[in-house]
Amino acid sequence: MSQRRVAITGLGLVSPYSGDLADFFTRLCAGESAIRHLSTDDRPRPLSLPFVDCPGFDAGAALGKPLASMMDRFAQLGMAAAFAAWDDAGLPRVADGESRDDWGVSWGTALGGTQAYENGYRDLWLNGRDRLSPLTVLLGMNNAANAHISIQLALGGVSMSHTVACASSAIAIGEAFRRVRSGEAPVMLTGGSDVPQAYGVARAWEALRVMAPGDADTSAAACRPFAADRRGLVLGEGGAALVLEDWERAVARGARIHGEIVGYGTSCDHSHLVRPEAAGQIRALGAALGDAGLDAADVDYVNAHGTATAEGDPVEVASLRAVFGARAAGLAVSATKSMHGHQLGAAGAIEAIATVLALREQAVPPTANLGPDTLDPACAGVDHVFAARRGVPLRAALSNSFAFGGSNAVLAFRAVPQ
């Protein structure tokens, strides 16, 4: 069967900087951190940690009160991002005569509506109530975001969610890409959203000892991927969405094409739940390049998974060195999590957007809080981007997502002349 080309015609996100997409990318290129200190009044011990939230997001204003009240925050962020991407693609929210029966949604979320269940536990066990709202199941279910998106945009094809920890939305995007490429779906809305500040979730992550410490003064620079003094990851909430569209359809309707998605590779380390292994990542990188028909020499930028954990960063660089060989030393690599944090199931989508914008704008965002003098020698061997670069031709780029559980996903993109 002949394969279709897949255009990216819509990008949308709920920005932790509160601005629009252009503002998001400008701030990334400026090395500006969205990480703040989160302090809660939770019992028995308040949360106090570096975190990335979306303070400018007002669900009622963005979605309207009746719709927002049917959703947990993860679905609200997802729906808002989906609307933004849809509008960006120039597609009407209401089907205008055409059938959308084979248009679908492929969404990523690691936690789904965990917060709805946590609120339920709090009501039952802490507040002494003996009943829960009949909406609880509908707020909490993992497929709530994609279900709402399908309803709001009248999408009659597949509506599914992927839960693969930190690779959730990278896999959601890859699976959506395959459906458009095969001709099965002319349009797929894809992306991810997550809200990890549920009390039990944040405490559980703390127990893993992979979270960077920080207070009101130090939180902004708490996430330092590839640096010798890195202390771990910073969690964040977020939602990000992309519209993937059959290339010929997009061209025929005169849509703006931000970039082309050309490859998707997945693998499992199949060795350890949390210790990443280069062999598995190398297979995923190789699979993505092969799927895309790209040589290592064609790739000019990699948006790294780069969470700033002690174990993860050196393994990722080792994988890149193995795949790119002699070319690795000149391969531009940056970890934008240093600025927007780790949105778990939304991270892959946020980083896919950052990668597509890098290709579109021909500009590479840096890894913040990293310099030649702070680079961990164990992470050396690629061309780390310490400050934004412009004017360097970028032809193709990869975005890595490597999850707990050993699931790896790599997406490959090509620049499209604007």
Next chain:
Amino acid sequence: MTSIETIRNFLHARQGIETEKIVPESALADLGVDSLMMLELIFEFEDQFGITLPEGMKSPKTVGEMVTLMDGLIASRKS
């Protein structure tokens, strides 16, 4: 709070409907109350008034029918 106030407050908060438009003659379906929202409204009444709605009861069609049903249950709880 009276039963009609409970319905008005709920529908105003959820649907943004002006409270004066919610009158006993209003059909609940016309106010956007579907089967799911009916469950929410019942939950609201059980929560506020400490009543329990019997299983298998017939769903009210209008605001007035709902008020009558709820007032009856509230009165029998008090007696």
